[in-house]
Amino acid sequence: xxxxxxxxxxxxxxxxxxxxxxxxxxxxxxxxxxxxxxxxxxxxxxxxxxxxxxxxxxxxxxxxxxxxxxxxxxxxxxxxxxxxxxxxxxxxxxxxxxxxxxxxxxxxxxxxxxxxxxxxxxxxxxxxxxxxxxxxxxxxxxxxxxxxxxxxxxxxxxxxxxxxxxxxxxxxxxxxxxxxxxxxxxxxxxxxxxxxxxxxxxxxxxxxxxxxxxxxxxxxxxxxxxxxxxxxxxxxxxxxxxxxxxxxxxxxxxxxxx
Numbered sequence: 001x002x003x004x005x006x007x008x009x010x011x012x013x014x015x016x017x018x019x020x021x022x023x024x025x026x027x028x029x030x031x032x033x034x035x036x037x038x039x040x041x042x043x044x045x046x047x048x049x050x051x052x053x054x055x056x057x058x059x060x061x062x063x064x065x066x067x068x069x070x071x072x073x074x075x076x077x078x079x080x081x082x083x084x085x086x087x088x089x090x091x092x093x094x095x096x097x098x099x100x101x102x103x104x105x106x107x108x109x110x111x112x113x114x115x116x117x118x119x120x121x122x123x124x125x126x127x128x129x130x131x132x133x134x135x136x137x138x139x140x141x142x143x144x145x146x147x148x149x150x151x152x153x154x155x156x157x158x159x160x161x162x163x164x165x166x167x168x169x170x171x172x173x174x175x176x177x178x179x180x181x182x183x184x185x186x187x188x189x190x191x192x193x194x195x196x197x198x199x200x201x202x203x204x205x206x207x208x209x210x211x212x213x214x215x216x217x218x219x220x221x222x223x224x225x226x227x228x229x230x231x232x233x234x235x236x237x238x239x240x241x242x243x244x245x246x247x248x249x250x251x252x253x254x255x256x257x258x
Contacts, residue, residue, distance in 0.1 A: 006035075006086035008114045010078055012102040014095045014121015015043040017128055019204040023047060027119045034089035036081040038074065042093030042230060044205070056085065071101065075108045082114050095123040099149050099174055123147075125172050128203030128232045132210055133243040141237040142170040150176020150183065150233070157182045165190045170236035177229045180219060187215045187235065196239040201231040212239065 011030045016022035031037065031050040039048065041061025048057055060069045060077065069077065082088045096102025096118065106116045125147040126136055136145040146164040150157065150173045157179045164171045165186050176183060177199075187195055197218040201209040213221040215235075221227075 008082035009087045009117070010082055010090060010106065010109050010114055011087065011117040011119060012090045012092065012096045012106060013119045014100075014102075014123075015039075015047055015091050015093050016122040017094055017124035017204045018042070018044055018202065019131075020044045020046040022122045022127060022204060024119065024121070027121065030089050030117075030119050031091065034087050035085040036088045037091055038077065038081075038088065039091040040093050043091055047091070056081070071104075075105060078105060079109055079112060079114070082109065092121070093124070095121040098123050098125060098147065124203055124232060125174060128200050129172065129198070129234050131204045131208075131245075132198065132200055133245045134198060134234060135238055135241060135243070136170045136172065136234075138238055138241050141241050142168065145170035145172060145236075147172045147174065148176075149174055150179045162186055165192065170234065170238050173233040173235070175229070176233050177222075177227075177231050180222065180233070183233065183235075184215055184219060195235060196237065198234040198239045198242075199227050199231050200234070201227045201229075203232060 013027045013030050015027065028050050031047065032052065034051060034055050036056045036058065037048065037051055038058050038060045051057060058077070060074050078088055078090060090105060092100045092102060094100060102118065106118065110116055129136060137143065146160070146169050148158050148160050148164060148171065152158050161173065161183060173183065193214065193216045195215045197213050197215060199211045199218065199222055209225065209227055211218070211221040211225045211227050
């Protein structure tokens, strides 16, 4: 396949949290101009419809216990495709610079004098709670929020959760479902048994599932409602401040029928 523009170039693109409408115009333009797209497991595949029919599209996603490619292989694939095809778009869920390894991939190809660009995405850390009407900050309830990975590179629970549990901030934990029991025990040790918790699975998508409880009850809620990864855990008084939202989709459909 011949491409008119074969200047080696990598653009790391944030695909947003799941709803295909939560994509930026700049991200769409990058996808449209790509000669190769390497995409992750958590992106909405509807976004691939913006790609050129000539583009090579490669799934390189990682899920717990299942890897299409190891990270080192992805790095090498990016490098080889930029050299052979030109513009490579690395399409990653949420925002690539929030637990997305986007910076690592850019650092790798920069060693080889490849042009690199970044298009931020709407992060699931704040978009998913927002879709459920949960404000991460609200006067009288929370003055700040922490966004923490539940599982570190060494597959351990982040020590930052211990520090966050001692604060009055809202705590948003990504990739933490496998460590939910440990998280609960940390908050119990801070005498926060009644602190409210929300668990949102597949946020902003049509498969979204939500569970509400407290530190004392959330594990039973998760079991009863069969909640699992990918999910976000929100802990803090703001969960009680949840606002009632009308469905944007329903509103749009209503306008169409008027």
